[in-house]
Amino acid sequence: MAGEFGALPFIYGTLVSSALALVIAVPLGLGVAIFLSELAPGWLRVPVGFLVELLAAVPSVVFGLWGIFVLAPWVRTSLTPLLTGTLGFLPLFQGPPLGIGMLTAGLILAIMVVPFIVAVSTEVMRAVPTMQREAALALGATRWETTRSAVLPYARSGIMGAIFLALARALGETMAVTMVIGNVRQIKASLLAPAYTIPAVIANEFAEATADLHVAALIYAGAALLLVTVLVNIAARLLVGRVARAVAIGE
Amino acid sequence: MNLAYYRRSWTSRAMAALTMLCTGVVLTPLFLVLAFLMRTGLSALNLEFFTALPGPAGEPGGGMANAMAGTVILLALAAALGIPLGVLGGVFLAEYPNTELAHLTRFTADVLNGTPSIIMGLFAYILVVLPLRHFSALAGGVALGVILIPTVVRTTEEIVRLVPQSVREASLALGIPQWKTTLRVLIPTAAAGIVTGIMVGLARIAGETAPLLFTAFGNRFWNWDPLKPIAALPLQIFAYAISPFDDWHRQAWAGALVLVTLVLLVNITARYAARRQVKLR
Numbered sequence: 001m002a003g004e005f006g007a008l009p010f011i012y013g014t015l016v017s018s019a020l021a022l023v024i025a026v027p028l029g030l031g032v033a034i035f036l037s038e039l040a041p042g043w044l045r046v047p048v049g050f051l052v053e054l055l056a057a058v059p060s061v062v063f064g065l066w067g068i069f070v071l072a073p074w075v076r077t078s079l080t081p082l083l084t085g086t087l088g089f090l091p092l093f094q095g096p097p098l099g100i101g102m103l104t105a106g107l108i109l110a111i112m113v114v115p116f117i118v119a120v121s122t123e124v125m126r127a128v129p130t131m132q133r134e135a136a137l138a139l140g141a142t143r144w145e146t147t148r149s150a151v152l153p154y155a156r157s158g159i160m161g162a163i164f165l166a167l168a169r170a171l172g173e174t175m176a177v178t179m180v181i182g183n184v185r186q187i188k189a190s191l192l193a194p195a196y197t198i199p200a201v202i203a204n205e206f207a208e209a210t211a212d213l214h215v216a217a218l219i220y221a222g223a224a225l226l227l228v229t230v231l232v233n234i235a236a237r238l239l240v241g242r243v244a245r246a247v248a249i250g251e
Numbered sequence: 252m253n254l255a256y257y258r259r260s261w262t263s264r265a266m267a268a269l270t271m272l273c274t275g276v277v278l279t280p281l282f283l284v285l286a287f288l289m290r291t292g293l294s295a296l297n298l299e300f301f302t303a304l305p306g307p308a309g310e311p312g313g314g315m316a317n318a319m320a321g322t323v324i325l326l327a328l329a330a331a332l333g334i335p336l337g338v339l340g341g342v343f344l345a346e347y348p349n350t351e352l353a354h355l356t357r358f359t360a361d362v363l364n365g366t367p368s369i370i371m372g373l374f375a376y377i378l379v380v381l382p383l384r385h386f387s388a389l390a391g392g393v394a395l396g397v398i399l400i401p402t403v404v405r406t407t408e409e410i411v412r413l414v415p416q417s418v419r420e421a422s423l424a425l426g427i428p429q430w431k432t433t434l435r436v437l438i439p440t441a442a443a444g445i446v447t448g449i450m451v452g453l454a455r456i457a458g459e460t461a462p463l464l465f466t467a468f469g470n471r472f473w474n475w476d477p478l479k480p481i482a483a484l485p486l487q488i489f490a491y492a493i494s495p496f497d498d499w500h501r502q503a504w505a506g507a508l509v510l511v512t513l514v515l516l517v518n519i520t521a522r523y524a525a526r527r528q529v530k531l532r
Contacts, residue, residue, distance in 0.1 A: 172367020
C-alpha cells in the first residue's frame, strides 16, 4: 500500500469466478429453457417461468446474506470434503475447507445469472418457427432429436447471446460476491481458496480511499470493467438480434 | 419395433427427465432463500425494528427505521430523475420506432441495462460527490435513477406500442396536434401499464446496494437533508451481515425479509395486472 496499485489478482478473480459461474449455469439454464419452450405443458410453463423471473428479482445483498450464513457453511462442511475426497488429486480442489472462496462465489453467481440464460434462451427457442419442429417430427424424429436437430441449431446464436448477457452480469456482480469470496488478493490454483474481484475491491476500498492515486486506480479498474461489460453486452445484443432477423426472414 | 427405436425413444425420455431435473435444481435456491428468510427473519421482526434507530455496536436491540425512511427518500430522488426521462424516452421509441435515433436509443438503453450497478455508483460519485466533496442522498438518488432509466424506457415502449393505431388516428383526425395527442391521449391510455413498469423498476433499485456504498454512504441517524449521507435498507443489511454480532445478523435477516417481501409483492402484483390487461384486449 505504498502508492503501488496492481490489478492482476482482481482481474484473475473476476474472470475465474465468472467462468466458474457460466460452467455451472449454462447447462442448467439451457436445460430449463428446453423444458420451458419444448416440453412443459402450458399450465406449468407460466408459473415455472415466473418463478425463474422471481429468482432474478431477489436483491444481490440478500443472496450475499444467504451465501454467508447458509451456502458457505454448507460448502465448508459438505461440498469441500466431497470434492477433496474424490477429485483432490487435481490442484483445483486442494486446500483447507474455508467455506468462503472462489467456489462459493462461483456457485452464488451461477444462481444469480441463470435466470438471464433461461429467459433469453427460452425466448429465442420459442421464436423458432413451428414448421421446423413439425418437419423434424414428420421425418420420425423423437422429441429430443427434434430439439437437438431442428430447434437448437436455429437458436444457436441467440443462445450464445444469452450466455454473453449472463457473462456481463457475472463480471459486474458486486455484493453477493464481495460477501462470499473472501476478499484476499492472491492468485491460487485452488477453487477452494479465497480470492478477490474488481467490483469487490471497488466496493470495499472506494469509500475509504483517501490518496488520489488510490481513488484513480479504483476508478481505472472500474473503467476497465465498464469497457469489458459494454463490449460483452454489445456482442450479446448483436447475437440475439441475429435470431430475431433470421426468424423475420424465415416466416 | 427394433432396438434402435427403443434406444432413441429412451434417449428422448431421459433428456426430458434431465431438463426437468435442471428446472428443479435452478428453482431450489429460490425456495431455500425464501425458507431461511422466513425462518430467521420472522423471529427478529418486531415493532422496535420498524420504529427504532440502530443500537450501539454489539448491544442487542435497535431497529432499521432510519434505513427504511432512507430507502424511501432515495427512491423518490431516483424516481424524480428516472421516471420523466424514462417515460418520455419510451414514448419516443414507440412513436418513432424506425428512426436512426430510436435504434441508437434502444441499443444504448439495452447496454445500459446490462452495465454493472457499481459502475453507476462510480458515475454518480464523479458527477455529484466529487463536486460537492461529500457523500449525499442526492448522489445515491442519481446512481439509482440512472439504473432506473433503461428499465422504464423499455417497459414504456412496449406498453405504448400496444395502444391501437386507431386511437392515435382518431385524436389526430379531431385536429389535436401530435404533442397533445401524445400527452393527453397516448400516455393516459397506457398509464396503467407504464405505472406497472415503473413499480417493477423501483422494486429492482430498492434492493441495489453496490451503487450506494460510496454515494449515499449510510448513516446511523435520521436524515432528511438530501445533501447529507443517508441510510438505506440494503446498505444496513450489508453492514449488519458482515458484522461480528449475532443480534445484528438476526436484524440483517429481518431487513432482508422486509426487502424481499416488498420486491416479490410488487413483482407478483405487476404480473397479475399485466395478465388482466392482456385479457381485456
